[in-house]
Amino acid sequence: MPRDDFPRIGLGTYSSDNREQWTENVRTALEVGYRHVDTAQVYENEEYVGEGIDQADVDRDDIFLSTKTVHHDVPPESEQVPEAIDGCLERLGVDAVDLLYVHWPSGIYEHEEILPYYDDAYEAGKTRNVGLSNFTPELLDEAFEVLEAPLFAHQAEMHPLLPQDELVAHAQEHDYWFVAYSPLAQGAVFDVPEIREVAEKHDATPAQVSLAWLLDHDNVAVIPKASSRDHLEGNLAAADLELDEEDRELIDSIDRRERQIDPDHGPWNW
Numbered sequence: 001m002p003r004d005d006f007p008r009i010g011l012g013t014y015s016s017d018n019r020e021q022w023t024e025n026v027r028t029a030l031e032v033g034y035r036h037v038d039t040a041q042v043y044e045n046e047e048y049v050g051e052g053i054d055q056a057d058v059d060r061d062d063i064f065l066s067t068k069t070v071h072h073d074v075p076p077e078s079e080q081v082p083e084a085i086d087g088c089l090e091r092l093g094v095d096a097v098d099l100l101y102v103h104w105p106s107g108i109y110e111h112e113e114i115l116p117y118y119d120d121a122y123e124a125g126k127t128r129n130v131g132l133s134n135f136t137p138e139l140l141d142e143a144f145e146v147l148e149a150p151l152f153a154h155q156a157e158m159h160p161l162l163p164q165d166e167l168v169a170h171a172q173e174h175d176y177w178f179v180a181y182s183p184l185a186q187g188a189v190f191d192v193p194e195i196r197e198v199a200e201k202h203d204a205t206p207a208q209v210s211l212a213w214l215l216d217h218d219n220v221a222v223i224p225k226a227s228s229r230d231h232l233e234g235n236l237a238a239a240d241l242e243l244d245e246e247d248r249e250l251i252d253s254i255d256r257r258e259r260q261i262d263p264d265h266g267p268w269n270w
Contacts (some may be wrong), residue, residue, distance in 0.1 A: 004152075007064055008215055009236055012181055012223035019045040021267060025227050026052025030063065030233050038155075038179070038223045039092075040068035040103055041084060048089035049226030054093060067092065068103035068133055068155075071114060081117040099152055100127035104134050106265035111146040122149040130180075131155060137170050138266050144174070153177040156214045158220070159185040159210055160195060160251050161258045171219045180214050183222040194254050198247045205236075207231075211238035214253050 011029045013022050022045045026037055030053070039049045046067060053063060069084045085100065100121060102114065118130045129152035140154060154171060157199055158164040158180035170179035189195050189210040199209045207224070214222050215238065226232045243251075262269070 003202055006177060006221060008221040008246075009033070009211070009239055010034065010038050010064070010066075010179075010221065010223040012225040013037065013039045013045055013049055014043050014181075014225060015045070016058040020045070020048055021227060022048040023051040023055065025232075027056045028229055029226070030056035030058045032116040032229060033236055034232070035062055036064040036066070036221075036223070038066045038181075040070070040101075041088055042068070042070045042103065046088060047093075050092040050094065051102050060094070064098045065092065065094065066099040066101065066131070066153075067097050068101035068131075071105075071107040071109040081114060082120070085117065085121050085126060096125055097127050099121060099129045099131050100147050101133045101153070101155055105132070105139050105267055108247035111143050115143060115146045117149045129153070134266060137166055139267055140170060140174075151176045153179050153221075155179040155181055155223075157182045157259060157261050158214060159183050160189055160192065160213055160217075160254055162187050162260075163252075166219055168220060176219070178217075178220050179221060180222045182260045183214050183224050185258060188258060188260070192254060192256065194250045198243070198250060201247070202241060202243075204241050205234055208234060208238040208241050209243075209247075209251070211235060212241040212243055213248070215239060216248065218245055 012036050018133045026049050037049060039046050067088045069088060122130050126182060130149040131153040132140065133155040135154060153176055156164060156167055159182060168178050184207050190206045195206045195209050199206045211222050211224060214220050224235045226235055
């Protein structure tokens with residue numbers, strides 16, 4: 001198991017509008033007990049996430065803060081990558097983040113061109129850990145050959161409708177965290193009969209069942225998005241939901257498969 005003080009339930013902060021909401025959402029999340037906040041350059045909300053962290057009555061050292069840089073919408077010169085990394089820190093209002101991801105292996109991304117900049121950021125103390133996001137197992141293996149910093153995490157979509165068995169097995173084999181984004185399949189899990197059946201059995205919500213199923217996997221963490229205090233608290237409570245073998249078999253029997261985040265530049269579409 002990788003580093004065991006990593007908060008396995010974090011707050012995902014992507015939204016396509018009303019980015020200012022994340023100041024209040026992050027502050028509230030930290031107050032109800034979250035200690036892991038995930039954002040990204042492309043979300044255009046790092047400033048507000050940073051304000052939420054600053055306003056919360058929680059020591060910065062107790063918060064695991066992650067962000068990501070992207071390479072499909074930046075200038076073609078790879079020298080822009082250090083500026084992108086520094087821009088993330090500036091917008092967040094911090095000297096360092098706890099985890100810095102390559103957001104997508106696309107655009108100007110090439111292992112040999114881009115990953116050394118992440119090693120540099122790691123060595124300079126701008127990030128305490130390095131991660132990758134939306135990679136395939138093959139791309140992960142290729143990145144391992146270049147990246148000198150230890151890989152802390154790989155982030156990709158995962159939920160009961162997209163189990164990601166191969167990626168999870170890769171994380172377990174190489175001893176890093178797999179961080180599941182869109183862990184509720186953007187709400188699609190709410191109406192899945194098998195998940196609803198397990199939820200009724202445990203007097204839980206379908207969201208809690210989906211999160212508990214994910215957390216039942218070794219080396220897997222989750223970053224559900226939530227805004228209301230009730231939903232924030234409900235998602236956090238999923239850590240206390242224990243599924244039995246019957247529950248796992250029922251959820252694993254779901255034959256519906258859906259990917260919610262599926263851009264053309266996703267490497268599974270190449």
